[in-house]
Amino acid sequence: MRADARKNYSHILAVARDVVAEHGADASMRDIARRAGVGLATLLRHFPTREALFEALLRTNLDALTEKAGELETSSSPDEALVSWFREMVAFVQSYSGVVALMASAHEDPDSALYATCAAVHSAGARLLLRAQTEGTARADLDGVELFGLMSALGWLVGQPGFAPREDHLFHVMTSAILTNRPCTDIKKAA
Amino acid sequence: MRADARKNYSHILAVARDVVAEHGADASMRDIARRAGVGLATLLRHFPTREALFEALLRTNLDALTEKAGELETSSSPDEALVSWFREMVAFVQSYSGVVALMASAHEDPDSALYATCAAVHSAGARLLLRAQTEGTARADLDGVELFGLMSALGWLVGQPGFAPREDHLFHVMTSAILTNRPCTDIKKAA
DNA sequence: CCATTATACGGATCACTGATCCATTTGTCA
DNA sequence: TGACAAATGGATCAGTGATCCGTATAATGG
Numbered sequence: 001m002r003a004d005a006r007k008n009y010s011h012i013l014a015v016a017r018d019v020v021a022e023h024g025a026d027a028s029m030r031d032i033a034r035r036a037g038v039g040l041a042t043l044l045r046h047f048p049t050r051e052a053l054f055e056a057l058l059r060t061n062l063d064a065l066t067e068k069a070g071e072l073e074t075s076s077s078p079d080e081a082l083v084s085w086f087r088e089m090v091a092f093v094q095s096y097s098g099v100v101a102l103m104a105s106a107h108e109d110p111d112s113a114l115y116a117t118c119a120a121v122h123s124a125g126a127r128l129l130l131r132a133q134t135e136g137t138a139r140a141d142l143d144g145v146e147l148f149g150l151m152s153a154l155g156w157l158v159g160q161p162g163f164a165p166r167e168d169h170l171f172h173v174m175t176s177a178i179l180t181n182r183p184c185t186d187i188k189k190a191a
Numbered sequence: 192m193r194a195d196a197r198k199n200y201s202h203i204l205a206v207a208r209d210v211v212a213e214h215g216a217d218a219s220m221r222d223i224a225r226r227a228g229v230g231l232a233t234l235l236r237h238f239p240t241r242e243a244l245f246e247a248l249l250r251t252n253l254d255a256l257t258e259k260a261g262e263l264e265t266s267s268s269p270d271e272a273l274v275s276w277f278r279e280m281v282a283f284v285q286s287y288s289g290v291v292a293l294m295a296s297a298h299e300d301p302d303s304a305l306y307a308t309c310a311a312v313h314s315a316g317a318r319l320l321l322r323a324q325t326e327g328t329a330r331a332d333l334d335g336v337e338l339f340g341l342m343s344a345l346g347w348l349v350g351q352p353g354f355a356p357r358e359d360h361l362f363h364v365m366t367s368a369i370l371t372n373r374p375c376t377d378i379k380k381a382a
Numbered sequence: 383c384c385a386t387t388a389t390a391c392g393g394a395t396c397a398c399t400g401a402t403c404c405a406t407t408t409g410t411c412a
Numbered sequence: 413t414g415a416c417a418a419a420t421g422g423a424t425c426a427g428t429g430a431t432c433c434g435t436a437t438a439a440t441g442g
Contacts, residue, residue: 002409002418029400039421044401104351139364146361149354153344160295163340170337173330177368193438196390220429230392235430 009046012036016053025054025098054102055113061092062117069124078132079179085128086151086175090167093155100152107145122148137181150174200237203227207244216245216289245293246304252283253308260315269323270370276319277342277366281358284346291343298336313339328372341365 001009015036019027029050033043047053068088072081093100106114107122126144133140154174158167192200206227210218220241224234238244259279263272284291297305298313317335324331345365349358 004409005419008419028398030398033421040400041402041421042419045419048401050400101351104353108353141360142364145353146357146364149348149351149357149361150364152351153348156347157340157344160292160340160343162295162299162336166337166340169332170340173333173337173341173368177364193389195438199390219427221427224392231429232392232431233390236390239430241429 005046008036008038008042012038012043012046013056016057020054020057020096025096025102029053051102051106052113054096054099055106055117058096058099058103058114059117061096062114062121065089065092066117066120066124069128073128073131078128078135079137079181082128082132082138082179083175085125086147086178087171089125089148089151090155090158090171093152094159097159100156104152125151132179138179139177142178147178150178196237199227199229199233203229203234203237204247207248211245211248211287216287216293220244242293242297243304245287245290246297249287249290249294249305250308252287253305253312256280256283257308257311257315260312260319264319264322269319269326270328270372273319273323273329273370274366276316277338277369278362280316280339280342281346281349281362284343285350285358288350291347295343316342323370329370330368333369338369341369 012032016027016032019032019035023031029043030040032053033040036043043053047056065085065088069081069085072085075081076084103114103118106112107118109115112118122144125147129138129142129144129147132138133142154170157163158170163170203223207218207223210223210226214222220234221231223244224231227234234244238247256276256279260272260276263276266272267275294305294309297303298309300306303309313335316338320329320333320335320338323329324333345361348354349361354361
């Protein structure tokens with residue numbers, strides 16, 4: 001790749017990160033190109049589709065999440081690790097609104113550029129889950145994909161207008177569905 | 192309203208219901224108009240925005256759900272009623288993909304055409320929830336909005352590619368987060 | 383039953399989107 | 413410096429939702 005092309009590539013990616021953070025996953029490609037100071041054609045040659053752009057955009061974040069899962073695996077108790085990672089995943093999904101759908105379809109399509117990255121995230125989560133399940137603190141009838149799904153769903157929900165203020169509580173409800181040792185802490189028990 | 196206009200209104204609505212069921216919430220307005228045999232301008236005069244069209248489309252479904260909640264309130268046990276209604280809500284959200292976001296924003300905006308309808312659904316769900324909470328079979332720290340949110344999130348999730356086959360299981364996980372008397376039925380309990 | 387009038391209709395058009403083409407510019411290397 | 417491949421971006425295309433306005437028609441009064 002020529003030097004100027006490489007520079008544009010990085011610059012576009014940086015600008016795209018800002019614009020997407022501002023306008024969500026359906027930001028205008030023209031807008032991104034304009035703000036990057038390049039023509040639309042240039043943007044679209046570097047990233048032929050919207051998915052390709054997101055792929056590049058998300059790869060670093062997803063890799064970081066995968067790595068984070070590995071760290072938590074050794075630094076925290078199984079259920080604490082799972083909850084911490086869950087929280088980070090939710091925050092991630094929420095911050096790039098509209099991105100989960102992309103990841104879900106990427107996970108279904110082995111040819112997708114995001115496929116490997118998604119699979120890594122899934123299996124990283126699955127390992128954290130398995131560790132908690134072995135200890136008996138997570139419900140046994142879950143797998144990594146479902147864990148990912150629940151995280152995505154929560155991230156999606158708290159990204160919807162009106163639900164952001166309830167994020168902490170909804171997070172608590174959702175984790176108590178996954179973990180077995182913190183069942184409904186603040187609930188008036190019957191019997 | 193003139194007779195032909197009224198006829199067009201109903202016809203467009205019926206066609207829109209089909210098209211949306213086929214192509215989801217971002218179906219082309221031109222497409223709907225074409226299939227209804229009217230000009231795009233006519234469609235857009237009857238329903239100035241996409242939201243206006245969905246408003247009309249969803250009102251009947253939502254009213255039906257509200258009514259259903261009332262029926263269940265007298266015909267089933269509190270937790271059975273809640274679960275049944277939960278299931279219907281999830282199916283509804285899933286069938287009209289992309290619609291929840293619309294309802295969420297409608298619920299935030301008192302001027303929205305869907306506001307009253309949404310509020311009715313929320314309070315109908317809240318009543319079912321309260322009944323189960325009084326009996327002690329639903330966790331007490333939930334309100335109608337959160338119940339609606341969890342239903343929406345699940346509906347959204349099972350509408351994503353790859354998660355549809357897991358609908359039943361995810362439904363089970365989610366309900367066990369809400370109910371207290373069926374905590375993780377198929378799980379190896381710790382201690 | 384016909385003439386008038388208000389109403390509804392829809393083709394044409396606009397601004398916008400992502401995608402593609404290709405003449406021009408620019409980096410690179412001999 | 414010269415030549416060539418590579419990268420660029422303006423122009424253009426089909427698609428979207430929205431708007432305008434001349435035309436067709438339903439409703440109404442004579």
